[in-house]
Amino acid sequence: MVKIRFFAMLKNKVGQEEVKLDVPENISLEKFKQILKKEFPAITEFLDKKSIMISVNQEFATKNTMIKDGDEVALLPPFSGG
Amino acid sequence: MELVRIQKQDFSVTEEIELVKAVSKSIGGVVVFLGTGRDISKSEEIVRLDFEHYPGMAEKKLQEIRVRALDNFNIIEMGIVHRIGKIEIGENIVLIVAAAQHRNDAFMACEWAIAELKRITPIWKKEITKKGEVWVEEHP
Numbered sequence: 778m779v780k781i782r783f784f785a786m787l788k789n790k791v792g793q794e795e796v797k798l799d800v801p802e803n804i805s806l807e808k809f810k811q812i813l814k815k816e817f818p819a820i821t822e823f824l825d826k827k828s829i830m831i832s833v834n835q836e837f838a839t840k841n842t843m844i845k846d847g848d849e850v851a852l853l854p855p856f857s858g859g
Numbered sequence: 860m861e862l863v864r865i866q867k868q869d870f871s872v873t874e875e876i877e878l879v880k881a882v883s884k885s886i887g888g889v890v891v892f893l894g895t896g897r898d899i900s901k902s903e904e905i906v907r908l909d910f911e912h913y914p915g916m917a918e919k920k921l922q923e924i925r926v927r928a929l930d931n932f933n934i935i936e937m938g939i940v941h942r943i944g945k946i947e948i949g950e951n952i953v954l955i956v957a958a959a960q961h962r963n964d965a966f967m968a969c970e971w972a973i974a975e976l977k978r979i980t981p982i983w984k985k986e987i988t989k990k991g992e993v994w995v996e997e998h999p
Contacts, residue, residue, distance in 0.1 A: 785994045789994075
Protein backbone atom coordinates (compact mmCIF):
# COMPACT_ATOMS: atom_id res chain seq x y z
CA MET A 778 0.00 0.00 0.00
CA VAL A 779 1.33 3.41 -1.01
CA LYS A 780 0.03 6.64 0.52
CA ILE A 781 -0.48 9.36 -2.09
CA ARG A 782 -0.84 12.99 -1.07
CA PHE A 783 -2.20 15.81 -3.19
CA PHE A 784 -1.61 19.50 -2.63
CA ALA A 785 -2.98 22.86 -3.80
CA MET A 786 -4.77 22.68 -7.18
CA LEU A 787 -4.18 18.92 -7.45
CA LYS A 788 -6.11 18.39 -4.22
CA ASN A 789 -9.01 20.32 -5.76
CA LYS A 790 -8.83 18.27 -8.98
CA VAL A 791 -8.79 14.91 -7.21
CA GLY A 792 -11.23 15.99 -4.53
CA GLN A 793 -9.16 14.29 -1.80
CA GLU A 794 -6.06 15.16 0.20
CA GLU A 795 -4.80 11.64 0.51
CA VAL A 796 -5.51 8.18 -0.92
CA LYS A 797 -4.03 4.73 -0.36
CA LEU A 798 -3.32 2.60 -3.37
CA ASP A 799 -2.16 -0.97 -3.87
CA VAL A 800 0.70 -0.95 -6.36
CA PRO A 801 3.03 -3.71 -7.60
CA GLU A 802 6.17 -4.11 -5.50
CA ASN A 803 9.14 -1.87 -6.46
CA ILE A 804 7.87 -0.01 -9.48
CA SER A 805 9.57 2.82 -11.33
CA LEU A 806 8.37 6.40 -11.12
CA GLU A 807 7.29 6.25 -14.76
CA LYS A 808 5.13 3.16 -14.16
CA PHE A 809 3.71 4.76 -11.05
CA LYS A 810 2.70 7.81 -13.10
CA GLN A 811 0.86 5.56 -15.56
CA ILE A 812 -1.10 4.05 -12.66
CA LEU A 813 -1.91 7.52 -11.34
CA LYS A 814 -3.20 8.63 -14.73
CA LYS A 815 -5.52 5.61 -14.85
CA GLU A 816 -6.74 6.07 -11.28
CA PHE A 817 -7.08 9.85 -11.43
CA PRO A 818 -7.83 10.96 -15.00
CA ALA A 819 -8.55 14.48 -13.75
CA ILE A 820 -4.83 15.07 -13.17
CA THR A 821 -3.43 13.51 -16.36
CA GLU A 822 -2.57 16.86 -17.92
CA PHE A 823 -0.74 17.91 -14.73
CA LEU A 824 1.28 14.68 -14.69
CA ASP A 825 2.30 15.21 -18.30
CA LYS A 826 3.59 18.68 -17.47
CA LYS A 827 7.22 18.65 -16.44
CA SER A 828 6.54 21.32 -13.84
CA ILE A 829 4.87 18.84 -11.50
CA MET A 830 7.38 17.35 -9.08
CA ILE A 831 6.96 14.12 -7.19
CA SER A 832 8.40 13.36 -3.78
CA VAL A 833 8.87 9.95 -2.20
CA ASN A 834 9.10 9.91 1.60
CA GLN A 835 9.49 13.69 1.53
CA GLU A 836 12.51 13.76 -0.81
CA PHE A 837 12.35 14.80 -4.47
CA ALA A 838 12.10 11.77 -6.73
CA THR A 839 14.20 11.31 -9.87
CA LYS A 840 13.48 9.11 -12.86
CA ASN A 841 15.53 6.39 -11.13
CA THR A 842 13.49 6.43 -7.92
CA MET A 843 11.69 3.15 -7.18
CA ILE A 844 8.42 3.11 -5.28
CA LYS A 845 7.79 0.38 -2.75
CA ASP A 846 5.19 -0.74 -0.26
CA GLY A 847 4.72 1.70 2.63
CA ASP A 848 6.10 4.73 0.78
CA GLU A 849 4.51 8.16 0.99
CA VAL A 850 4.32 9.73 -2.45
CA ALA A 851 3.30 13.36 -2.92
CA LEU A 852 2.33 15.18 -6.09
CA LEU A 853 3.72 18.68 -5.90
CA PRO A 854 2.41 21.45 -8.17
CA PRO A 855 4.76 24.38 -8.89
CA PHE A 856 5.74 26.02 -5.61
CA SER A 857 4.67 29.57 -4.85
CA GLY A 858 5.93 30.27 -1.35
CA GLY A 859 7.83 33.35 -0.32
CA MET B 860 12.53 29.81 19.75
CA GLU B 861 13.77 27.90 16.70
CA LEU B 862 15.64 29.87 14.03
CA VAL B 863 13.77 28.06 11.22
CA ARG B 864 10.01 27.76 11.52
CA ILE B 865 6.71 27.49 9.68
CA GLN B 866 3.82 28.91 11.63
CA LYS B 867 0.31 30.32 11.34
CA GLN B 868 0.79 33.28 13.64
CA ASP B 869 2.52 36.53 12.75
CA PHE B 870 6.13 37.15 13.75
CA SER B 871 8.00 40.19 15.00
CA VAL B 872 10.80 41.23 12.62
CA THR B 873 12.70 42.82 15.52
CA GLU B 874 12.47 39.70 17.68
CA GLU B 875 13.63 37.48 14.80
CA ILE B 876 16.64 39.76 14.18
CA GLU B 877 17.50 39.69 17.89
CA LEU B 878 17.26 35.89 17.89
CA VAL B 879 19.84 35.68 15.09
CA LYS B 880 22.07 38.42 16.58
CA ALA B 881 22.16 36.57 19.93
CA VAL B 882 24.12 33.75 18.27
CA SER B 883 27.43 35.65 18.07
CA LYS B 884 29.09 38.91 19.03
CA SER B 885 31.11 38.76 15.79
CA ILE B 886 28.04 39.70 13.74
CA GLY B 887 28.64 43.06 12.09
CA GLY B 888 25.95 43.10 9.40
CA VAL B 889 22.40 41.77 9.23
CA VAL B 890 20.40 41.65 5.99
CA VAL B 891 16.67 41.00 6.14
CA PHE B 892 14.22 40.03 3.43
CA LEU B 893 10.58 40.45 4.39
CA GLY B 894 7.87 39.24 2.02
CA THR B 895 4.43 40.77 2.60
CA GLY B 896 0.94 40.31 1.18
CA ARG B 897 0.31 42.74 -1.67
CA ASP B 898 -3.11 43.73 -3.00
CA ILE B 899 -2.40 43.34 -6.70
CA SER B 900 -1.36 40.48 -8.98
CA LYS B 901 -1.47 40.65 -12.79
CA SER B 902 -3.72 43.74 -12.55
CA GLU B 903 -6.17 41.76 -10.41
CA GLU B 904 -7.15 43.10 -7.00
CA ILE B 905 -6.27 40.63 -4.25
CA VAL B 906 -8.51 40.44 -1.21
CA ARG B 907 -6.55 37.89 0.82
CA LEU B 908 -3.93 35.14 0.52
CA ASP B 909 -3.99 31.58 1.77
CA PHE B 910 -0.81 29.50 2.08
CA GLU B 911 -0.65 25.71 2.23
CA HIS B 912 2.46 23.61 2.93
CA TYR B 913 3.55 19.99 2.95
CA PRO B 914 4.04 19.45 6.70
CA GLY B 915 7.38 17.83 7.43
CA MET B 916 8.92 18.25 4.00
CA ALA B 917 8.55 22.04 3.90
CA GLU B 918 10.24 22.41 7.31
CA LYS B 919 12.99 20.02 6.20
CA LYS B 920 13.67 22.06 3.05
CA LEU B 921 13.92 25.32 5.04
CA GLN B 922 16.38 23.65 7.43
CA GLU B 923 18.39 22.46 4.42
CA ILE B 924 18.50 26.01 3.03
CA ARG B 925 19.89 27.33 6.32
CA VAL B 926 22.57 24.61 6.48
CA ARG B 927 23.59 25.14 2.84
CA ALA B 928 23.71 28.92 3.36
CA LEU B 929 26.02 28.42 6.37
CA ASP B 930 28.18 26.02 4.31
CA ASN B 931 28.39 28.06 1.13
CA PHE B 932 28.45 31.69 2.27
CA ASN B 933 30.65 33.43 4.78
CA ILE B 934 27.80 34.06 7.21
CA ILE B 935 27.49 33.42 10.92
CA GLU B 936 23.78 32.63 11.21
CA MET B 937 20.51 32.56 9.29
CA GLY B 938 16.91 32.55 10.42
CA ILE B 939 13.94 31.66 8.20
CA VAL B 940 10.28 32.02 9.14
CA HIS B 941 7.35 31.36 6.78
CA ARG B 942 3.69 31.76 7.64
CA ILE B 943 0.86 29.53 6.41
CA GLY B 944 -2.92 29.84 6.43
CA LYS B 945 -4.89 33.00 5.78
CA ILE B 946 -2.85 36.17 5.32
CA GLU B 947 -4.41 39.59 4.96
CA ILE B 948 -3.04 42.27 2.64
CA GLY B 949 -0.07 44.02 4.21
CA GLU B 950 0.67 41.21 6.65
CA ASN B 951 4.04 39.45 6.94
CA ILE B 952 4.51 36.23 4.93
CA VAL B 953 8.17 35.29 5.01
CA LEU B 954 11.33 36.49 6.70
CA ILE B 955 14.95 35.68 5.99
CA VAL B 956 17.59 37.04 8.35
CA ALA B 957 21.21 36.63 7.26
CA ALA B 958 23.97 37.70 9.63
CA ALA B 959 27.69 37.95 8.85
CA GLN B 960 30.79 39.78 9.95
CA HIS B 961 30.51 41.95 6.83
CA ARG B 962 27.47 43.12 4.87
CA ASN B 963 28.34 41.73 1.45
CA ASP B 964 28.24 38.11 2.61
CA ALA B 965 24.92 38.72 4.35
CA PHE B 966 23.40 40.33 1.22
CA MET B 967 24.48 37.44 -1.00
CA ALA B 968 23.28 34.73 1.38
CA CYS B 969 19.94 36.43 1.92
CA GLU B 970 19.23 36.79 -1.80
CA TRP B 971 20.26 33.19 -2.47
CA ALA B 972 18.09 31.89 0.39
CA ILE B 973 14.84 33.53 -0.74
CA ALA B 974 15.40 32.37 -4.33
CA GLU B 975 16.12 28.82 -3.11
CA LEU B 976 13.09 28.90 -0.80
CA LYS B 977 10.86 29.70 -3.77
CA ARG B 978 12.50 26.95 -5.84
CA ILE B 979 12.52 23.95 -3.48
CA THR B 980 10.08 24.50 -0.61
CA PRO B 981 6.67 22.83 -0.96
CA ILE B 982 4.54 25.84 -0.09
CA TRP B 983 1.66 27.04 -2.26
CA LYS B 984 -0.10 30.40 -2.41
CA LYS B 985 -3.75 30.87 -3.20
CA GLU B 986 -4.89 34.35 -4.18
CA ILE B 987 -8.43 35.27 -3.26
CA THR B 988 -9.81 37.95 -5.56
CA LYS B 989 -13.28 39.44 -5.92
CA LYS B 990 -13.79 37.15 -8.92
CA GLY B 991 -12.74 33.94 -7.17
CA GLU B 992 -9.74 31.96 -5.97
CA VAL B 993 -6.64 30.92 -7.88
CA TRP B 994 -3.59 28.84 -6.96
CA VAL B 995 -0.46 30.69 -8.06
CA GLU B 996 1.72 28.60 -10.38
CA GLU B 997 4.78 30.73 -10.92
CA HIS B 998 7.31 32.38 -8.66
CA PRO B 999 8.73 35.61 -10.11
